[in-house]
Structure formats: C-alpha cells, structure tokens
Amino acid sequence: xxxxxxxxxxxxxxxxxxxxxxxxxxxxxxxxxxxxxxxxxxxxxxxxxxxxxxxxxxxxxxxxxxxxxxxxxxxxxxxxxxxxxxxxxxxxxxxxxxxxxxxxxxxxxxxxxxxxxxxxxxxxxxxxxxxxxxxxxxxxxxxxxxxxxxxxxxxxxxxxxxxxxxxxxxxxxxxxxxxxxxxxxxxxxxxxxxxxxxxxxxxxxxxxxxxxxxxxxxxxxxxxxxxxxxxxxxxxxxxxxxxxxxxxxxxxxxxxxxxxxxxxxxxxxxxxxxxxxxxxxxxxxxxxxxxxxxxxxxxxxxxxxxxxxxxxxxxxxxxxxxxxxxxxxxxxxxxxxxxxxxxxxxxxxxxxxxxxxxxxxxxxx
Amino acid sequence: xxxxxxxxxxxxxxxxxxxxxxxxxxxxxxxxxxxxxxxxxxxxxxxxxxxxxxxxxxxxxxxxxxxxxxxxxxxxxxxxxxxxxxxxxxxxxxxxxxxxxxxxxxxxxxxxxxxxxxxxxxxxxxxxxxxxxxxxxxxxxxxxxxxxxxxxxxxxxxxxxx
Numbered sequence: 001x002x003x004x005x006x007x008x009x010x011x012x013x014x015x016x017x018x019x020x021x022x023x024x025x026x027x028x029x030x031x032x033x034x035x036x037x038x039x040x041x042x043x044x045x046x047x048x049x050x051x052x053x054x055x056x057x058x059x060x061x062x063x064x065x066x067x068x069x070x071x072x073x074x075x076x077x078x079x080x081x082x083x084x085x086x087x088x089x090x091x092x093x094x095x096x097x098x099x100x101x102x103x104x105x106x107x108x109x110x111x112x113x114x115x116x117x118x119x120x121x122x123x124x125x126x127x128x129x130x131x132x133x134x135x136x137x138x139x140x141x142x143x144x145x146x147x148x149x150x151x152x153x154x155x156x157x158x159x160x161x162x163x164x165x166x167x168x169x170x171x172x173x174x175x176x177x178x179x180x181x182x183x184x185x186x187x188x189x190x191x192x193x194x195x196x197x198x199x200x201x202x203x204x205x206x207x208x209x210x211x212x213x214x215x216x217x218x219x220x221x222x223x224x225x226x227x228x229x230x231x232x233x234x235x236x237x238x239x240x241x242x243x244x245x246x247x248x249x250x251x252x253x254x255x256x257x258x259x260x261x262x263x264x265x266x267x268x269x270x271x272x273x274x275x276x277x278x279x280x281x282x283x284x285x286x287x288x289x290x291x292x293x294x295x296x297x298x299x300x301x302x303x304x305x306x307x308x309x310x311x312x313x314x315x316x317x318x319x320x321x322x323x324x325x326x327x328x329x330x331x332x333x334x335x336x337x338x339x340x341x342x343x344x345x346x347x348x349x350x351x352x353x354x355x356x357x358x359x360x361x362x363x364x365x
Numbered sequence: 366x367x368x369x370x371x372x373x374x375x376x377x378x379x380x381x382x383x384x385x386x387x388x389x390x391x392x393x394x395x396x397x398x399x400x401x402x403x404x405x406x407x408x409x410x411x412x413x414x415x416x417x418x419x420x421x422x423x424x425x426x427x428x429x430x431x432x433x434x435x436x437x438x439x440x441x442x443x444x445x446x447x448x449x450x451x452x453x454x455x456x457x458x459x460x461x462x463x464x465x466x467x468x469x470x471x472x473x474x475x476x477x478x479x480x481x482x483x484x485x486x487x488x489x490x491x492x493x494x495x496x497x498x499x500x501x502x503x504x505x506x507x508x509x510x511x512x513x514x515x516x517x518x519x520x521x522x523x524x525x526x527x
Contacts, residue, residue, distance in 0.1 A: 084392060124489045128419040135427025139399070139434070146392070146438045154438070161435055165428060185490050 006114065014120050022100050026260040027062045029319055033260075034061070036323040065253070072249035079149030080246065088147055089247070089254035092140025096261035098133045102126065103268045104187050106278045106308045118278075119188060126185035130269065131172055134224060138164045140258065141226070141243050148246035156242030159232045159334060166341040167223035167230075173349035174216035177356040178273055181209050191277035195284075201291050203281045206274035212352045214274045216345055221270065223341070225262040228326040232334055267318030271311065278311040371411055378404035389447060391437045395430055402426045414488030 031046070035058065038045025046058040076085055106118035123129050138161050145157015179185055182193035196204040207214045223230040232242075239245070244255045271277060282290050283306060287298035298306075332340070381401035388394045402425045409418035486492055497505050 081392070084396075087396075124415040125419040126490075128416070128423065128490070132419050132422035132427060135423055135431075136399075138427075138431055139396075142431070142434055142438065143392075146434075146441075157438065158435075161431055165431060168427070 006112070010111070010116050011120075014116075014118070018100055018103070018105060018120060019097075021105070022261060022264050023257075025264045025315070025319065026257055029260045029263060029323075030062050030065065030256070031059060032320065033323050033326075034058075036320070037327045040324075040327040069250050069253040074249045074251070077149060077246050081147040081149065084143050084147035085149075085246075086251070088140055088144035089251045089258075090140075091143055092137065092258040093254045093261070095133045095136040095140070096258045096265060099130055099262075099265040099269075102129055102187050103265065103272060104191050104277055105311060107304065109304065117188065122186060122188045124186065126187050126190070127175060127269075127273070128185055131168070134262075135168060137224070137258075137262070140255075144247065144255070145243040148243075150246050152239045152241075152245050153243045156232075156239050156245070160226060160243060163226075163230065163232060163337055163341070164224060166338060167220045167345070170216060170341060170345035170349045171220035171224060173346070173353065174213050174220060175273065176349075176353045177210040177213040178206050180353075180356050180360060181206075187272055187277075191272060191279065194276040195279050197291065203276060203279065205276045205279070210274070210352070210356070212348065213356075214270075216349050216352065217274070218270060219340075220345065221266045222322070222325065223337070225259065225266055225322075227259075227263070227322055229329045229332050230337060231326075231331060232337060263319055263322045264315070267315045267322070268311075270318050271314035275314050276310075277314075278307040280306045280310040283307065367411060371408065374404045374407040374411070377401075378408065390444070391442075392434070395433045395437060398433070399426050399430055402430070409488070412488065413486065416490045416493045417488055 035045045037043075046061040047055055049055070049058060049060040049064045051060055076082055101120040102123055104117070104119040104122075108115050108117050110116070141160040141164075142157045145153040145155075145160070148154070178190065182190045184190055184193065190206075194203070194205050198204045198208055202208050222228075226232075244252055247255060282288050283298075283303060285300075285303065287303065288294075288296040378401050381397045381404060384397040385394045385401060388397060402421060406418040406421045406426075409415075409421060487496075
C-alpha cells in the first residue's frame with residue numbers, strides 16, 4: 001500500500017477499534033453498575049431479560065435498555081427552549097467521545113514494515129487537550145439545566161457549573177508533579193517514562209512517584225464526572241434527577257452514555273498517567289527482567305499481548321472503582337464539596353508541586 | 366491541505382463572530398462565541414502553536430464563556446422582554462469604522478509579507494515554557510502579581526465583610 005493510503009487506513013482503523021472498545025465498555029459498565037450496586041446492597045440485580053430463555057446473568061439488560069430508549073416518545077416540554085434543549089445532550093456526549101483520541105492503548109506495533117502507534121493522536125499538548133475537551137462537558141449540563149425551563153434542572157445546572165470549574169483547577173494542578181517527573185505532557189512519553197524501575201525494585205509508575213498527586217487527581221476526576229460522592233447536579237433526593245429531569249427517550253440515554261464514557265476514558269487516563277498505561281511490571285521488550293537478575297525470554301507477540309492485557313485490566317479495574325465508590329460513599333453536601341475543592345484540594349495540589357520541585361532539586365545535586 | 370483548512374476555519378471564525386453580534390438571544394451568542402474560539406484555536410494549530418490552541422480552549426471556551434452562560438442563566442430574560450436594538454448614529458458610524466479597519470488591515474497585509482511555510486517550533490509546550498521561564502521571566506512574574514491583585518480586588522469588592 002502506498003504512503004497516504006496506508007496512513008488513512010491506519011487512522012480509520014484506529015478510530016474504529018478504539019471507539020468500539022470504549023463504547024463496548026460503556027455498554028458493559030451499565031450492566032456492571034447495576035449488578036455491582038445489587039451485590040453491594042445484598043440483592044441479585046437485573047436478571048430477567050432473556051433471549052430464547054438464555055438469561056446470561058442479566059447481560060441482555062443493556063440491550064433491552066437501548067431498545068426501550070429508542071421506542072419511547074421523544075417529547076420536548078412546553079417550557080423548554082427548543083433548540084438549546086435539543087443541543088444539550090450533544091454537548092454532553094461529544095466531549096466525552098473526543099477524549100478517546102489521546103489515550104495510548106498499547107505499544108507501537110509494526111504493520112507491513114511500518115511503525116504504527118496504538119493511539120489516535122499523539123499530540124504535543126498531550127493531556128492539556130483532555131483538559132480542553134473535558135472543559136466543554138460543563139456546557140451540556142448547564143445548557144440542559146437552563147433549556148429545560150424547569151426549576152430542578154436549573155438548580156442542578158448551576159451546581160454543576162460551579163463544581164466543575166472548581167475542581168478543574170485542582171485537577172490541572174495535581175498533574176503538574178507528573179509533568180515534572182516525566183518531563184513531558186505527551187501521553188506516549190509519560191507511558192514510556194514509566195517503564196523504568198524505582199530504587200531497582202518498584203516499577204516507576206506515576207502512583208509511586210506521585211502518591212498525593214494520584215489521590216488528588218482521582219478525587220478531582222470523580223467531581224468532574226459528576227459521580228457520587230460528587231453527584232450534586234443530579235442529587236435525586238433534592239433535585240428529582242437534576243439537570244436531566246426533563247429529558248426522556250434517547251436524549252436521556254445520551255446523557256447516560258456521556259457519563260459512562262467519562263468513566264471509561266477517566267479510568268484509561270488514570271491507568272495511563274499513574275499506573276504505567278500498557279506497561280507490565282518487569283516486562284521489557286525481550287521478556288521478563290526481574291530485579292534479582294532472573295530473566296524470562298518471551299516472543300514479541302506474547303509481550304505485546306501481555307501489555308495490551310495489562311492496559312485493559314487496569315482500565316477495567318478503575319472503571320469498577322467508580323462503581324465501587326458510588327455505592328459505598330454517600331453524597332456530599334454542597335458546601336462540603338466547595339470547601340473540599342478550594343480549601344483542601346487546591347492547597348494540597350500546590351504543596352505537591354512545591355514538594356516535587358524541592359525533591360527533584362535535591363536529587364540533582 | 367493547509368490553505369484549505371485555513372480558509373475553512375477562518376470562515377467559521379468570521380461567520381461565528383458575526384453571529385455572536387447579530388443573534389438576538391444571548392445564549393445563542395454565547396454558543397457562537399464558543400464556535401469562534403474553537404475555530405481560532407484550529408488556526409493556531411495550523412501555525413504549529415499547539416500550546417496556545419490548548420490554552421485558548423481551556424481558558425476562553427472552558428472558563429470565560431462558562432461564566433457568561435452562568436450570568437445569562439441567572440438573569441434569564443424572557444424572550445418577549447429582550448431589549449430591541451435600534452440603528453443609532455453611533456452604531457452606524459461604528460459599522461463604517463469597522464469597514465475602514467478591515468480595508469486598512471487588507472492594505473497592511475499586502476504591504477508586509479507574512480511568513481510562509483510551516484512555522485518554526487515556537488508554539489510547542491516545551492518552547493513556550495522555555496521562553497516564559499527564561500527570556501520573559503520578569504514579565505511572566507509581574508503578570509502573575511497583577512492577576513493576584515485582581516483576584517484580591519474582586520473578593521474585596523464582592524464581599525462586604527471579610
């Protein structure tokens with residue numbers, strides 16, 4: 001294949017595969033969420049949907065959901081601003097989809113004698129792109145709240161805009177330490193940087209180099225994704241369903257898809273920045289290389305599969321963590337969310353930057 | 366490919382900006398402003414100014430316009446009570462001045478040749494960071510103090526009791 005044609009094919013293939021992976025995971029996560037909630041609350045969870053008598057542990061429920069959403073009446077409330085009301089779900093889903101673009105799913109592979117990166121776009125601004133894109137999420141929520149022409153959604157929209165702006169600050173600052181240690185904002189370079197060893201024993205993963213940064217980033221991400229304990233924009237006990245109270249049928253499901261896609265992309269970002277991305281502990285290009293000096297040689301294909309498997313396992317774990325946290329920790333009060341964001345997270349993030357800089361300076365001497 | 370993209374995003378930016386001014390509903394104006402900001406960010410990317418493009422979207426589209434939207438939401442003027450805009454002498458003169466300005470820019474753009482080809486690597490994260498913390502360190506630090514005083518001033522003005 002000629003150059004441009006090859007590039008185009010690779011680009012389209014990458015987008016198709018990663019898109020399918022993320023959306024597939026979204027479908028699975030809706031099932032995991034309900035099953036997880038059920039088992040945490042000592043129930044059985046969804047198990048009735050069946051196809052020709054096969055129930056498959058309720059795995060057909062996402063399918064039933066999709067069909068239900070498709071065939072429901074697509075109504076617009078009388079009080080709504082029609083255009084903005086219809087735009088809001090798109091504003092919500094689009095940023096979540098765009099986030100997929102910078103996630104490195106695996107190491108470079110050689111196809112037809114050419115190097116192909118398993119990442120849709122390895123941008124120079126790297127993670128800053130994700131901040132830019134996820135900053136757009138707030139419009140979906142705010143627009144939905146305002147355009148519904150109803151009071152509960154408006155309150156939900158207001159809450160979320162204040163919350164998202166507040167936590168965006170600590171989210172950005174909590175990653176500064178990672179940028180300093182790995183000397184890059186490029187996702188691919190941060191992953192390669194995590195391939196080494198710390199003190200000759202620990203893998204040099206972000207979480208071991210930046211433990212405080214990891215906790216701050218994880219908390220900020222939960223707040224950005226509007227997940228419990230930060231789900232005030234849709235607090236059921238106070239606001240019915242918050243900003244999407246007035247939405248039904250497929251528009252509602254677009255809000256849901258956006259939320260789950262945020263979880264999947266968020267999990268992938270945490271895995272990439274703090275848990276080595278596709279790096280497998282002690283696995284070098286030629287095979288395992290343990291700290292004691294023991295080595296196991298593996299064929300390149302096995303190494304590749306191990307690395308992809310490592311990435312998928314990490315993403316699944318962090319996606320599950322969202323579910324676990326949601327059904328374990330109760331919702332914060334609004335003033336508590338604001339106090340945590342500005343008076344705890346922000347100073348700690350600044351302290352983390354200062355401490356990281358100081359340690360790096362001392363180590364250099 | 367680059368000239369095509371330039372014309373495309375330039376057209377989107379200009380059309381978006383015109384819509385910002387002419388739309389009657391403030392929320393529509395705000396959304397068109399986001400579109401314009403995105404198009405300008407795309408133009409920055411075409412000139413290899415990646416960092417500027419990202420910051421443009423993060424700061425302007427992601428924070429400043431959110432505050433606009435916030436205000437529009439809170440004031441929430443019903444559509445039948447929107448102020449009616451009239452053509453006044455000042456506005457008429459404003460349009461003429463804008464036309465003259467565009468003409469002037471066109472003349473200037475023809476006189477001074479613009480740099481051609483791909484821009485040098487000055488807009489990447491590394492290059493901008495290095496420039497900010499070496500050549501422009503003083504200006505950078507002074508700006509940060511200025512912003513800090515603005516923040517303190519805003520709090521002092523907004524809060525009656527501190």
